[in-house]
Amino acid sequence: MSRETTTAAAVARPERLRKDAQAPEDSELVAACRRGEAWAMEALYHRYKRRVFGLVTRIVGASDSEEVVQEVFVRIYRGLAKFRGDSQLSTWIYRLSVNASLTYVTRRKPKWTDGEEALQRLPAPEPARRDPNLAARLGRALEALPPGYRAVLVLHDIKGLSHEECASIMGCRVGTSKSQLHKARARMRELLGPDLAAERSR
Amino acid sequence: MRCSHVQRLSTAYLDGELDPDRSSAVRGHLRTCERCSAAIEDEAAVRRAASQLEPDLDPPAALWERIQEQLASEEIRDADRSRFWLACRRARAALSPYRAHVLVAGGLAAVLLALGLQRSRVDIVPATELARAEVTVEDVSPALFAPDRPAAADLQRTHLEQAMHEIHRADRRYATAIVELQEMVRSERDRWSAEAAARFDAEVARFERRARELEHRLAARIPDDPRQRDRLYDVYREHIDYLERAVLGEVGE
Numbered sequence: 001m002s003r004e005t006t007t008a009a010a011v012a013r014p015e016r017l018r019k020d021a022q023a024p025e026d027s028e029l030v031a032a033c034r035r036g037e038a039w040a041m042e043a044l045y046h047r048y049k050r051r052v053f054g055l056v057t058r059i060v061g062a063s064d065s066e067e068v069v070q071e072v073f074v075r076i077y078r079g080l081a082k083f084r085g086d087s088q089l090s091t092w093i094y095r096l097s098v099n100a101s102l103t104y105v106t107r108r109k110p111k112w113t114d115g116e117e118a119l120q121r122l123p124a125p126e127p128a129r130r131d132p133n134l135a136a137r138l139g140r141a142l143e144a145l146p147p148g149y150r151a152v153l154v155l156h157d158i159k160g161l162s163h164e165e166c167a168s169i170m171g172c173r174v175g176t177s178k179s180q181l182h183k184a185r186a187r188m189r190e191l192l193g194p195d196l197a198a199e200r201s202r
Numbered sequence: 203m204r205c206s207h208v209q210r211l212s213t214a215y216l217d218g219e220l221d222p223d224r225s226s227a228v229r230g231h232l233r234t235c236e237r238c239s240a241a242i243e244d245e246a247a248v249r250r251a252a253s254q255l256e257p258d259l260d261p262p263a264a265l266w267e268r269i270q271e272q273l274a275s276e277e278i279r280d281a282d283r284s285r286f287w288l289a290c291r292r293a294r295a296a297l298s299p300y301r302a303h304v305l306v307a308g309g310l311a312a313v314l315l316a317l318g319l320q321r322s323r324v325d326i327v328p329a330t331e332l333a334r335a336e337v338t339v340e341d342v343s344p345a346l347f348a349p350d351r352p353a354a355a356d357l358q359r360t361h362l363e364q365a366m367h368e369i370h371r372a373d374r375r376y377a378t379a380i381v382e383l384q385e386m387v388r389s390e391r392d393r394w395s396a397e398a399a400a401r402f403d404a405e406v407a408r409f410e411r412r413a414r415e416l417e418h419r420l421a422a423r424i425p426d427d428p429r430q431r432d433r434l435y436d437v438y439r440e441h442i443d444y445l446e447r448a449v450l451g452e453v454g455e
Binding site for chain 1: 210212213214219240241243244245247248249251252253254255256257258259260261262265266268269272273276277
């Protein structure tokens with residue numbers, strides 16, 4: 001090797017090491033995925049798998065979530081060519097996740113879920129307990145919420161997204177997101193009635 | 203401030219989105235109203251409980267492989283189906299300036315335009331995929347947010363109408379493409395030998411027989427049979443492929 005090459009290679013190394021140490025930005029990953037680079041596709045999957053899996057599970061339930069998550073990621077990779085980067089990648093991915101979940105839920109139940117039936121399936125209310133139990137019961141009561149309410153409650157209260165982000169993901173106006181959240185919480189209040197009374201008396 | 207008003211503002215209040223004046227008014231009401239106070243506490247408890255739900259879990263390890271497999275099989279299916287689209291792009295690229303001139307005059311551009319290929323997407327998709335038309339929240343939000351309305355029947359009807367509309371549109375586009383390409387072939391055909399011309403006519407006749415047969419069978423079925431329609435579209439596409447090759451002079455030897 002000539003001295004020049006060695007020098008050039010050596011001089012380039014700090015830059016290369018610095019780049020390796022940093023995880024690539026979402027935009028870099030997207031660009032690499034578009035070029036069909038397998039490492040980027042897998043990196044994207046690992047970066048978003050938990051968020052997508054969590055969101056989908058809350059909307060469609062644990063038994064069906066894997067199937068829907070699979071569909072979501074296939075749509076992500078096939079849709080990346082059309083992703084213009086005018087919204088954040090995470091928002092776009094959430095949107096695909098919510099759409100796929102809601103589509104799945106509306107197709108899955110030919111008859112509308114009767115809130116009463118679902119309530120009866122919940123285990124009987126237990127005597128006043130600490131918050132964690134209420135959280136668990138809320139998690140199970142999600143099933144009894146209409147899918148639209150479920151989605152906004154998951155996105156805003158469970159995932160902690162803003163109304164602007166929720167509206168962007170769900171494709172509605174910010175005002176709509178706010179009013180749907182209000183109704184979702186009200187419905188959840190009805191579903192959890194006895195537990196909440198117990199909470200209050202502590 | 204009345205109870206009904208406070209109830210309506212509860213979510214905005216709890217999420218800190220109310221202006222200071224109304225916030226203060228709500229707080230004042232809550233000091234003296236037991237019912238509203240309980241309702242607000244309940245909603246706060248719902249919000250708290252929701253935020254305390256367990257953090258997201260990892261999906262099972264095997265999922266990544268399944269994703270790759272599904273992606274691979276869909277891309278392979280695409281490769282097969284978009285032969286026409288790829289062929290047209292190739293045709294455009296392969297045209298020499300002179301032939302481009304002739305063909306543009308003859309209407310290849312018109313064909314491409316008619317098929318909407320000047321846009322970046324071709325809308326010709328197989329019926330099986332149309333039947334799985336994607337539904338977004340915007341399409342269905344009224345149904346989703348009204349707990350007492352059975353949404354499924356309405357959705358199914360919309361899907362069907364949408365799918366049938368797409369099918370009619372696709373049918374027309376295939377028919378247009380075939381007619382236009384046949385026109386273009388006519389000028390090429392004059393330069394062929396008699397045998398080549400006869401072979402061409404026989405091939406075209408075969409395509410048309412197969413297409414008519416499938417169309418006839420489909421006409422008798424309501425609703426549409428996606429697999430038959432896929433086969434029909436395959437015939438159209440092969441026909442178009444063949445005509446395109448003829449236009450480019452690959453068939454006339």
